[in-house]
Amino acid sequence: MxxxxxxLIALVAxxxxxxxxxxxxxxxxxxxxxxxxxxxxxxxxxxxxxxxxxxxxxxxxxxxxxxxxxxxxxxxxxxxxxxxxxxxxxxxxxxxxxxxxxxxxxxxxxxxxxxxxxxxxxxxxxxxxxxxxxxxxxxxxxxxxxxxxxxxxxxxxxxxxxxxxxxxxxxxxxxxxxxxxxxxxxxxxxxxxxxxxxxxxxxxxxxxxxxxxxxxxHTSYMSPSTSENFDISMRLSLEGIGAVLRADNEYTVIQRTIPGGPARQSGQVQTGDRIIGVGQGLDGEMVDVVGWRLQDVVDKIRGPKGSVVRLQTLPKSEASGGRMREVSLVRNEIKLEDQAAQYFVIDELGNAPSLRVGVIEVPAFYRDFRAESAGQRDFRSTTRDVRALIKDLKADGVNGLIIDLRGNGGGSLTEALELTGLFIEEGPVVQVKDSFGKVEVEVDPDPAIVYTGPLAVLVDRNSASASEIFAGAIQDYGRGIIIGEPTFGKGTVQTLIDLDRYVPGDDTQLGRLRLTMAEFYRISGGSTQLKGVEPDIRFELGLQGVDHGERSLDNALPWGQIRPARFEAKTVFDLDTLKQRSAQRIIKDDGFGMLFDQARILSEIEAQDEVSLSASERRAESDRRDQVLKEKKAGFLRARGIEPVDEDADEVDEEALEKQQEVIDRILTQEAARILADMIVLRGADERPRAAMRD
Structure with a gap:
C-alpha cells in the first residue's frame, strides 16, 4: 500500500x-x-x-x-x-x-x-x-x-x-x-x-x-478538506473513464473497469494495468505520473464529458519494464442503463444439442434511489430488469438459466435480497451482525417465485459484497449450482460517520470516519468475509500462489461463524459427475487452453520480483511472453472464424476489439452452460423441457 x-479506492470521476x-x-x-x-x-x-x-x-x-x-x-x-x-x-x-x-x-x-x-x-x-x-x-x-x-x-x-x-x-x-x-x-x-x-x-x-x-x-479517515471534495464529487454526474484505481508503490493501477464506461468499452484497458502517463486531448503533452499520489492522478484523468484523455499504460501481461501502450478514451457519463442487466441465449451445446440456456449478465446491483424517492413507480433496479429478462427468456423457450456475476463488485443490499427472492419462496437471505453482537436476519420481501427451473450462478474473484450474498443464498438453499472462482471475500459493512457530531456546540470541523460496523453472515452460519463463496464447480484460472481480494489485505477481519438461520434446502446435485464431465471437456477446449496459458504467464510475472538491467535480456523476455500470449489468442480466435485485432496498431478498431473480447469472455459462460445442461439431463429435465419454465 x-x-x-x-x-483507499477512488473512482476516476x-x-x-x-x-x-x-x-x-x-x-x-x-x-x-x-x-x-x-x-x-x-x-x-x-x-x-x-x-x-x-x-x-x-x-x-x-x-x-x-x-x-x-x-x-x-x-x-x-x-x-x-x-x-x-x-x-x-x-x-x-x-x-x-x-x-x-x-x-x-x-x-x-x-x-x-x-x-x-x-x-x-x-x-x-x-x-x-x-x-x-x-x-x-x-x-x-x-x-x-x-x-x-x-x-x-x-x-x-x-x-x-x-x-x-x-x-x-x-x-x-x-x-x-x-x-x-x-x-x-x-x-x-x-x-x-x-x-x-x-x-x-x-x-x-x-x-x-x-x-x-x-x-476498510476503515479510513477523511480530513475536512477531503470530505468537502468528496461531497462535491458525489453531487456531480459520474463522468470519467469508468475505472476504479488503487495505488501500488509508485504506480497507479486499474483495479477494475466499470460496465458501460469508456475504459471497459475500449477493450484496451484491463484490470492490473499500470498507468504511466496521462495526456489531455488528441495531442496534448503526455505527463509522466509515476510516483504521483492517487488523488492527483485521478484529478488528471477526470474531465468534462466528451473530452479526450490519453493513458500510457504498462499492461498487466508485461513485467515491470515491458512494452507500454497508449490508449485514447472519450470521457463520458456512466449511465444507469449502461450498467443494466442484459441477456443472450446459448443454443450450441454439443453435450445436449436439444437444450437452450439463457444467460443474464448482472454487472452491478443497482437501484435508482433518486427516482424511487421522487415517487416514480417505474424506477430502474437490478431485480426489475432481471424479472423482465426472465419473462423474455421464458417466451424464447430456454431450458435453464445462468446468472453471470463475474466482475460484479456489489451495490444495493436491497437488490441482493429482492433478486434472491425471484428464485426462492419467502425466507432468510443473509444475516447481519453488528459491533454489539446483535444479529438481524434479512429476508426475501416477496413470497412469489419468478423462476423455478434449473439455475447456475457464474462468479469470479471480483464478485464481491452483494454478489456474494446472492450466490451464498442460492448455494445454501440448494437452489442452483455456483460455478467459477472463489469470490472476493468482502463481507463487512461500512458507514460514514461525521466526527463533528461527537463535539456538540463546537464549530470546528473534524472530518469523517469510514467505519466498519457490521459483518454479513450466510444463512448457513458462515460469513462471506475473507473466504468468499467457494464454487460448487471451480475453474482454476487465477494466479497460482497469489492471494486476491480480501485475502490479500493486511489486518482483514477473519472468517467467522454464527448460528444458522431457519431455512430449508431442497435440491441435491450430483456434483461429482458434473465436475468429472466438465474436467473432461476443459482438457480438450482450446479456449481454456488459451486461458491457462495466460494464467501461467501472469503467474510467472506476478512471482517475479527482480528484472534484468541488460537491454537484450529484458527485450528477449518481453518478446517471449508477448509472443506466447499473442499466438495463443490468435489461434483461438481464428479457430472461431475471427481475425485477431492488431492491438499495437496506431489506430485500433475498438468495435472489433470489443467483439473479440466478448468471444473470449464467453469461454467460461459456454462451459457453465454445458454444466447446466449436464445437470438438466441428469435430472431428466430434457424429457419435459418447458415444464420448468412455468410461473
Missing part, C-alpha cells in the same frame, strides 16, 4: 484538487484541532468498530511500521536507523494517541521529506552519467518486503539501479536519450514537488489512515 491509502503551493518545513506541526480529532477517533473506534479495539504498545508499534510503509513502500528513502529510532517511541505512542498527541507522526514526516530531497538530488546527478545496458545485473523492483538500507552507500546503490531501470523502460519504448533524461528529470523533481505540497492536514490524514489500517483495511 502507498501513501494514498487516505481514500472523483478526486481532490491538486495542490500547487509549497508548504514550509516549519509549518509541518500538529494543531489543536487535529489533537481533538484524534481523541474523538479513538473513542469512536473503541465504541463502534466491529473489531474489539484498545490502544496498546503492540498496536502503536504496528501503527508506526504501517506509517513508514505508507510513506515509503519501496524502501527507497528511509534508513534503518530512522525506523529504529522512531520505533523506540512506540512504548509511549499509545499513551500519546489516547491524549491526542501526534507529534511523532509529524516528526517522521519531516525526516521523510528531508530524505526525499536527498535521494532526488542523487537521482538527478545519476541522470548526468551514461548507463551500460550490456552489463549483467538485476534490479529488485518489488521492495515492499526488503530490508531497510543500513547506510547512504547502500541507498545509493539501490537508486543507481532504480534510475537505470527507469531509463531502460523508456529506452525499450524507443524514446531518445534526451527525451528519456528530460522525462525522468520531471518525474523525480515531481516527487519532491508533491511531497513539498503536503499540508499539515495531509500529513495528519496519512498518519490516521496508517492507524486505522492497522485495525482493519
Amino acid at each position: 502507498s501513501l494514498s491509502v487516505a481514500l 472523483f478526486g481532490a484538487s491538486a495542490k500547487t503551493q509549497e508548504v514550509g518545513l516549519a509549518e509541518l506541526f500538529p494543531d489543536e484541532r487535529q489533537a481533538r480529532t484524534m481523541v474523538v477517533i479513538n473513542k469512536v473506534l473503541e465504541r463502534f468498530h466491529y473489531r474489539d479495539f484498545q490502544l496498546s504498545d503492540a498496536f502503536a508499534a504496528d501503527v508506526i511500521d504501517n506509517y513508514f510503509t505508507d510513506l515509503d513502500p519501496g524502501r527507497l528513502f528511509f534508513l534503518e536507523r530512522d525506523v529504529e529510532r522512531f520505533g523506540r517511541t512506540a512504548g509511549r505512542l499509545d499513551d500519546d494517541l489516547a491524549k491526542g498527541k501526534i507529534d511523532t507522526a509529524f516528526d517522521i514526516f519531516r525526516v521523510y521529506r528531508m530524505r526525499v530531497d536527498s535521494r532526488i538530488d542523487y537521482a538527478l546527478g545519476l541522470l548526468q552519467q551514461p548507463f551500460d545496458f550490456t552489463r549483467k545485473e538485476s534490479y529488485l523492483f518489488k521492495r515492499d518486503e526488503a530490508e531497510w538500507a543500513t547506510s547512504e552507500a547502500e541507498l545509493n546503490e539501490i537508486w543507481r539501479k532504480r534510475v537505470k531501470n527507469d531509463y531502460l523502460l523508456l529506452k525499450l519504448a524507443e524514446k531518445t536519450d534526451d527525451e528519456i533524461r528530460e522525462q525522468l528529470r520531471e518525474r523525480y523533481t515531481g516527487i519532491t514537488r508533491r511531497i513539498h505540497q503536503f499540508t499539515p492536514d495531509d500529513v495528519y490524514q496519512a498518519f490516521v489512515n496508517a492507524y486505522t489500517r492497522t485495525l482493519e483495511p
